[in-house]
Amino acid sequence: MPKQLVVLLHGYGADGNDLIGLGSYWQQALPEALFVSPDAPAPCAENPFGFQWFAIDLDRTISRVTGTPPAREVIVNFLIDLWAKTGLSARDTFLVGFSQGAMMALHVGLSLDQGLLGIVSFSGAFIPPDGFESGLSAKPPVCLVHGDLDQVVDPKLSQEASVMLQTHGYDVSYHVSPGVAHGIAPDGLDFATSFILAQLAAAND
Template sequence: MKDYHYSFILLHGFTMDGKDMDYYKEKIKQIYPNVNIHFIAPNAPQIPLSIYDNEKLNSWYDYYTPNCDKEPEINEEQLIKNRSKIHQLISKEIDYHKNDSERVFLVGMSQGCCMALDSGLTYPKRLGGIIGFKGHIINRTIKDLKEKQKVWVCHGRNDKTIYYQFAKETYNNLKKINPEFYLLTQNVNHSIPSGIINQMKSIQKSFTLT
């Protein structure tokens, strides 16, 4: 691969895989057409999921409760284990960029948004930014926060998978301790394409890549 100027680590949603982030990859390439970006989209491990009768599916961590309107009970050991793996990916990309940590971005959708926020906010160096679609902040992330980061997230008022009011409350808690934060609110649902045009315009405005 030829030299690249930025690294974007893309984290997929619950029961999905890295290929499902291709849509976001292409949209990001469209808003930064003259910037050489390296995209990394790892797969979450296949694990037995308690809320699906222990069926093995891709997930960054197990859910013990299927809550939509408040934080679900999760397996924090799995969260921390996968956080560590993502930290390793971040560190590898920072090494490539000769220790310029602000050339590395995290992007996530749904559970991947939660994971991107967790991994970025618990990383000890300032990154280029964290971009999250339709997720929320996990309480453990606030507890383990290491470095203030530039955060852009979006959420839909019509989201029936992660309710808007719940997500907004978690983001308000983050903003108190991490003020460089922007929430784009739209009248959209939880699907990937929903609201994407305005989302990309907002991201382009928030992050200047040269």
């Protein structure tokens, strides 16, 4: 039986297969973990072979604000079902995402009553869920990784997320990958791996 869950949320226009390779990379560090990478709920408007957590219109900021809440419900229900099937809980779960999936990982993970083991956001942005300002939700540790040459999702969005989350009392690990565009570079992956191992060590203390 697995002792941890790692749920991987892909980016816009991709599918679950896009990130499942991280499971192979992290298997040695997490030998008792179950890696799950679901497809987003809707076909991608710009890629008939891929999926989207929410649609992207001309104004990307508005698209994120309006698109994340409905997609949140899909992911929360998926997590609840997964926890019921495995006997695990939020405390055993890492929520990891890339790009649009990273936005969902942060939006969902920071809206739950029970804290996750950790959240990893690669090339993402933070769209605060309803009630975030109240400070009543759990405060799981957060890892933010972004390439400084990203032209798809502005690197400043991760920097802003880091400041906002720390201001609200979150433990944030923030890393900028120099010379990296919209993707996950080896240094960013190593940083995220160290973050994951640190959370496991803290949980086992």
